[in-house]
Amino acid sequence: MTIERNNRHRVMICDECGEDYDTVDADDFDDMVERAKRANWLIVRDGKLWLHYCPDCRKLPGKG
Ligand SMILES: [Zn+2]
Numbered sequence: 336m337t338i339e340r341n342n343r344h345r346v347m348i349c350d351e352c353g354e355d356y357d358t359v360d361a362d363d364f365d366d367m368v369e370r371a372k373r374a375n376w377l378i379v380r381d382g383k384l385w386l387h388y389c390p391d392c393r394k395l396p397g398k399g
Contacts, residue, residue, distance in 0.1 A: 347371055351392035 345364045347356040356376060359367045372378065377393035379386050388395075 347376070347387055349376075349389040349392055350386045351388055351395065354389050354391075356387075356389065 343361045344358055345361055345367065346358045347367060348354070349356070356371050356374070357367050368378065371387070375390040375393070377388040379388075
């Protein structure tokens with residue numbers, strides 16, 4: 336599960352290790368994505384899905 340939807344909150348979670356980056360109000364999700372990118376998270380599209388990898392896991396083979 337990449338993004339947990341909990342009422343109006345959104346949580347970005349690493350698809351590899353399950354580490355969570357941040358929890359924000361739904362209205363601030365775009366801002367969280369930008370902050371995650373600056374924090375070296377990798378966000379890639381896989382078909383209909385968006386995958387999120389923390390700075391440690393993005394170093395693994397095949398994750399770019
Ligand atoms: Zn990770």
